[in-house]
Amino acid sequence: MQIQKIDIFNFGPFYGKHGIQFPENSKGVHIIRGGNGQGKTSLQRAVVWGLYNNVYDRMREKIRETSLLNQRAFREGNYHFGVTIYFTHEKKRWILNRKMEAKKHTDKSYDEGMVLTLAREGEPIQDAQNEIERIIPHEVSRFYFFDGEMLRDYEELLEENSRSRLLKNSIELIIGVPHFKNAIDDLTAIRSKLEKRLSQAIKNCGGKDYKELADDLNFISERIEEKNDIITKLKEQLIIVQEEISSKKLELARIKDVQEMGEERLRLEREIKKEENNRIEKLKELQKCAAGLYKTLLIPVSEKAILSLDEKNKASYDKYNRKQRLLEKAEVLQNGISEAKCKTCGTILNKEKLDQFENELKIVKEDIILLTHVPEPNLEFERHKSRLELLANQASKREEFVDIDKYVNIIDAKLATYKSELSSILEKLKGIDADQPRKLVYEIESRINEEGRLQGELKVQVEENDGLKELKKELDTKIRNIDKKEINNLNNAIDNVDPLIKVFEKAIALYRDDKKHDIEYTASEIFKKIRSKDTFDHLKINDQYGLSIVTNEGTILDRSEWRSSGEEQLVALALIGALNKCAQIKAPVFMDTPFGRLDINHGERVLRYISELADQLVLLVTDREFREGDIVYLNGSDKSDHSIVFRNEQEGSAILINSNRG
Numbered sequence: 001m002q003i004q005k006i007d008i009f010n011f012g013p014f015y016g017k018h019g020i021q022f023p024e025n026s027k028g029v030h031i032i033r034g035g036n037g038q039g040k041t042s043l044q045r046a047v048v049w050g051l052y053n054n055v056y057d058r059m060r061e062k063i064r065e066t067s068l069l070n071q072r073a074f075r076e077g078n079y080h081f082g083v084t085i086y087f088t089h090e091k092k093r094w095i096l097n098r099k100m101e102a103k104k105h106t107d108k109s110y111d112e113g114m115v116l117t118l119a120r121e122g123e124p125i126q127d128a129q130n131e132i133e134r135i136i137p138h139e140v141s142r143f144y145f146f147d148g149e150m151l152r153d154y155e156e157l158l159e160e161n162s163r164s165r166l167l168k169n170s171i172e173l174i175i176g177v178p179h180f181k182n183a184i185d186d187l188t189a190i191r192s193k194l195e196k197r198l199s200q201a202i203k204n205c206g207g208k209d210y211k212e213l214a215d216d217l218n219f220i221s222e223r224i225e226e227k228n229d230i231i232t233k234l235k236e237q238l239i240i241v242q243e244e245i246s247s248k249k250l251e252l253a254r255i256k257d258v259q260e261m262g263e264e265r266l267r268l269e270r271e272i273k274k275e276e277n278n279r280i281e282k283l284k285e286l287q288k289c290a291a292g293l294y295k296t297l298l299i300p301v302s303e304k305a306i307l308s309l310d311e312k313n314k315a316s317y318d319k320y321n322r323k324q325r326l327l328e329k330a331e332v333l334q335n336g337i338s339e340a341k342c343k344t345c346g347t348i349l350n351k352e353k354l355d356q357f358e359n360e361l362k363i364v365k366e367d368i369i370l371l372t373h374v375p376e377p378n379l380e381f382e383r384h385k386s387r388l389e390l391l392a393n394q395a396s397k398r399e400e401f402v403d404i405d406k407y408v409n410i411i412d413a414k415l416a417t418y419k420s421e422l423s424s425i426l427e428k429l430k431g432i433d434a435d436q437p438r439k440l441v442y443e444i445e446s447r448i449n450e451e452g453r454l455q456g457e458l459k460v461q462v463e464e465n466d467g468l469k470e471l472k473k474e475l476d477t478k479i480r481n482i483d484k485k486e487i488n489n490l491n492n493a494i495d496n497v498d499p500l501i502k503v504f505e506k507a508i509a510l511y512r513d514d515k516k517h518d519i520e521y522t523a524s525e526i527f528k529k530i531r532s533k534d535t536f537d538h539l540k541i542n543d544q545y546g547l548s549i550v551t552n553e554g555t556i557l558d559r560s561e562w563r564s565s566g567e568e569q570l571v572a573l574a575l576i577g578a579l580n581k582c583a584q585i586k587a588p589v590f591m592d593t594p595f596g597r598l599d600i601n602h603g604e605r606v607l608r609y610i611s612e613l614a615d616q617l618v619l620l621v622t623d624r625e626f627r628e629g630d631i632v633y634l635n636g637s638d639k640s641d642h643s644i645v646f647r648n649e650q651e652g653s654a655i656l657i658n659s660n661r662g
Contacts, residue, residue: 001089001135001587002026002616003047009099010073010081011049012042015652020642022616026588028637029611030618032655033626034644036427039653040620041147043644044590048145050083050098052138053114053129065100065110072652079105079113089135095119096132136587143579144614147592184504191497195221198479198490213479220472227465234458241454245447252440261425268422272415279411286404326368333361420624515582516541523547523571523578526612530570530605539574547571569594570602577613588616595625604633611637 004026007019020043022030034040045063049055055063069081082099095118102113118128125131136144199218337357479487520541527539527549539547540556549557549571557567573594580589595603607630610617619626631638641658 001087003085003087003588005084005086006043006047007084007086008043008046008082010070010078011046011068011083012070013039013646013653014042014046014655015070015072018653018655020655021640023639026639027615028617028639029634030616030640030642031626031631031638031658032618032620032642032644033623033658034620035622035646036424038646039644041592042653043655044145044147044592044620046083047085047590048141050085050096051132051136052141053098053116054138064107065102065114066105066107069100069105070652072650074105079103079109092121096128136585140585143576144587145590146576147594184501184508187497187501187504191494191501192221192225194490194494194497198487198494201486201490213475217472217475217479220468220475224465224468224472227461227468231458231461231465234454234461238451238454238458241447241451245444245451248440248444248447252444265422265425268418268425272418272422275411275415275418279408279415282404282408282411285400286408323368326364330361330364330368333357333364337361424624518582519575519578520547522581523574526577526609527570527574529609530573530602531567532601532605539571547575570606573606573613577609580614586615588618589614590618590620592620593622593625594619595621604630607633608635611635 003022004024005019005021007017008014009017020032032040032043045055045068049068055068057063069079073079073081079102080100082097085096087094087096097115097117099115100110100113101115102109116128118125118131196218199214199221337354340354479491520539523541524538527536535551535553536549537552538550540550541547549567551557576589580586595606603625610619611634631641643656643658644653645656646653
């Protein structure tokens with residue numbers, strides 16, 4: 001089966017008619033991009049609803065048809081929506097159309113308003129749903145339409161529980177085991193008919209003993225059939241209850257994951273606040289640098305001014321020192337003239353010497369008068385110089401701008417990462433009921449009590465049935481001793497059926513082992529291509545088709561605490577790939593947000609391999625999962641590229657073709 005085109009009308013966020021067309025040869029990888037809440041999951045759900053009239057949320061709860069209708073159409077009172085799928089299968093063209101033509105927005109009206117048509121090469125198919133189940137049974141659809149969260153379900157295959165048994169049954173349906181089981185059921189039905197004919201033949205033989213034996217045999221056979229029906233129903237009820245328990249436990253585990261996400265949310269909010277504060281401080285520093293930018297421009301001028309002020313200050317001090325020396329000399333001369341003797345040696349001065357002193361004093365006083373405009377050092381020069389030097393020291397440097405700018409960019413990158421992670425967590429936390437864990441614990445306890453009751457009743461019925469079988473065996477022994485040709489022929493026929501049943505049982509065991517070996521080998525080869533740790537050697541399969549990682553040293557990693565969630569996802573992807581290669585059923589694979597738990601390295605490895613996963617693979621991804629440039633890892637296997645864009649509440653979402661593809 002390969003899908004050629006999908007048309008949707010008033011489904012989810014898609015108001016009116018929208019479509020997505022794949023190339024004529026649709027073998028390869030088809031990318032559908034879109035952010036959270038744009039409509040990727042709704043597109044996948046539209047395909048599943050179109051096929052099966054049932055679609056489930058991530059908690060395995062059935063989504064009511066009234067919730068699938070586009071909100072604008074609902075407000076307009078238009079309760080019609082639908083999906084048309086054009087596909088090829090067995091070299092023929094098919095068209096599937098499922099539409100809702102409800103008259104009222106009620107569950108009953110929606111149940112009555114569903115219309116399904118299926119045509120092969122233009123010819124209508126009468127029993128459309130059964131034909132769809134033949135092409136791709138609903139029971140195995142989980143292996144073809146899934147998201148990253150659903151991959152966690154396959155961890156259940158490592159444990160022996162009701163959910164793992166259900167998954168095992170689905171896997172065996174894919175690889176063809178039920179065909180052998182159907183043969184056993186047919187043989188068992190043949191034996192039952194032969195036994196009824198035998199009872200009738202004994203009656204026809206006449207005689208009281210024969211009739212009593214026949215009546216007893218018929219009565220016990222009917223009782224055994226009744227018991228078998230009761231046991232079958234009890235087992236079915238038990239499986240349903242056990243599945244509910246597993247589902248509730250899984251939901252409880254996921255809510256615990258939600259609690260961890262809540263703690264991670266608080267951490268991210270603290271980190272964001274811290275980085276935002278750091279950014280504010282750095283921007284203040286940047287503003288301060290900008291404020292000092294003019295000082296940087298004035299540095300050359302200020303350096304010249306400082307040199308000039310230095311020269312003027314030095315000249316001022318020189319004049320001041322000269323004046324001080326002249327004042328001291330004038331004082332010495334004045335004292336010598338007054339006392340008429342030399343101040344230095346005490347010699348009495350004659351008139352000629354006195355005249356000489358007076359002339360010197362006169363010259364000194366004249367020089368002092370010339371220096372009177374600088375009575376003391378000019379401190380203004382020093383103050384101006386200090387201001388200019390301070391201005392130069394406060395000037396901003398280019399390196400400071402660059403360093404601060406780099407730091408701000410680092411902070412912005414951290415903030416972007418933190419906010420993206422926070423946005424993803426907030427999206428996952430939407431609609432979480434804080435009281436849900438307590439409710440789930442109560443519901444699990446209630447289901448466990450019901451499981452115990454059913455197991456007790458089943459045990460009683462099985463024991464009673466075993467007793468009836470013993471009685472029937474005794475009657476069979478008595479009847480076999482009756483020498484009648486028809487009875488003997490029937491006994492021989494019954495005897496021949498049992499070995500045939502054993503042959504088919506043995507064939508099932510051999511076929512199952514052979515297919516398990518194929519799945520283990522194929523999954524190991526896939527895992528080697530996408531894993532990054534060379535210490536992982538191969539995968540080992542168990543009876544539930546669960547896969548464990550085996551290291552080079554022979555250690556088996558089959559518990560979640562021994563390996564990461566990303567490695568669990570790789571193992572699940574390897575299983576999906578192996579099933580598609582070994583399957584009797586061929587169908588397209590739709591993967592919604594499949595790389596959420598993978599790091600960049602593993603994401604690249606998976607992308608390099610993923611085109612081999614199925615003939616037609618549709619990836620519904622966010623830009624965070626499938627980054628710009630990741631297309632090269634598909635090695636040319638990409639066949640179409642679309643985007644889903646939410647325009648607004650009025651127009652809803654639209655599907656666009658990207659970059660010359662499609």
